[in-house]
Amino acid sequence: MDTTLYYAPGAASFLVHWLLIELDVPHRLNLVDTAAKVQKSPEYLALNPNGVVPTLVIDGKPQYEAAALAMLLAERNPDARLAPAFDDAKRGDYLQWMFNLANMVQPLFRQWWYPGEPAGETNADAIRAHCAPRIEAEWQRIDGHLAARGPYLLGDDLSVADFYLVMLMRWSRNMPKPAMEWPHLAALAHRLKALPSFTTLYAREGLTEWA
Ligand SMILES: N[C@@H](CCC(=O)N[C@@H](CS)C(=O)NCC(=O)O)C(=O)O
Known part of the structure; x- marks a missing residue:
């Protein structure tokens, strides 16, 4: 899986970055200069039309929303048991x-x-x-x-x-x-x-x- 995280230090991308490390998912980082409003550039808006970080590009497909990305990472790495399975009481x-x-x-x-x-x-x-x-x-x-x-x-x-x-x-x-x-x-x-x-x-x- 080819994975790139668009992030800004301490922003909502923190959650996704933390989980990529915790789950040992190989990834690249792409720093978004939010002070320079790079998140509002046409290039970035093509990845994430909300103009915010994070965006996680997985095998060429951009995905966004930090909470959704956290759930996706947990599901794709079930051995780490960071999300209850579909049939779990929790x-x-x-x-x-x-x-x-x-x-x-x-x-x-x-x-x-x-x-x-x-x-x-x-x-x-x-x-x-x-x-x-x-x-x-x-x-x-x-x-x-x-x-x-x-x-x-x-x-x-x-x-x-x-x-x-x-x-x-x-x-x-x-x-x-x-x-x-x-x-x-x-x-x-x-x-x-x-x-x-x-x-x-x-x-x-x-x-x-x-x-
Ligand atoms: N619902 C989005 C919100 C993301 C969000 O608000 N990110 C902030 C940083 S924490 C951001 O990119 N701010 C820059 C801006 O709004 O221009 C998510 O959870 O991914």
Whole structure:
């Protein structure tokens, strides 16, 4: 399988890059200069019409959406057991958590990082002010779940949903109340940050914050 990841350090591509390393999938990296808006260039839009990272080109076919790519990688590498099989009792919870993170949590970060999008630049401060407590409420909800049924989102079974959650947690590191202030979330993040793949990812993306 010929695989190329279009990425930007620390962006939503972080999840896909991390899993490519964790699953030992041979791949090439293509750095997208988001500050220079390369993601809005005609060449990139031909790969990903949303004009965002990540894009994963597999055997010449571009695919996008970080959560979908994480699920695809888990399915194509079943020996790693990072997703419950179709007939596994935990399959429903797995799908629920992947979509919950993608639909409820990640969009709040889009608002936090791009507060002009929902209601224009003049309302950016108000959007951010409303966004922070909503993200904190998500941490409270997920921490409660981990307290009752952790240590991972699927109990004793590590899955790509946990990698996804840790990436989202990382994005809160400079917020007024970062995710690491919730004890069960912090415990999960410490477990995943201890993986050798996390260290490799940091080195390859040149990241230092939240190491
Ligand atoms: N739903 C998309 C969202 C991706 C996304 O928002 N990526 C951001 C970086 S985290 C991006 O490319 N921003 C640049 C831009 O919007 O121009 C996914 O999960 O893949």
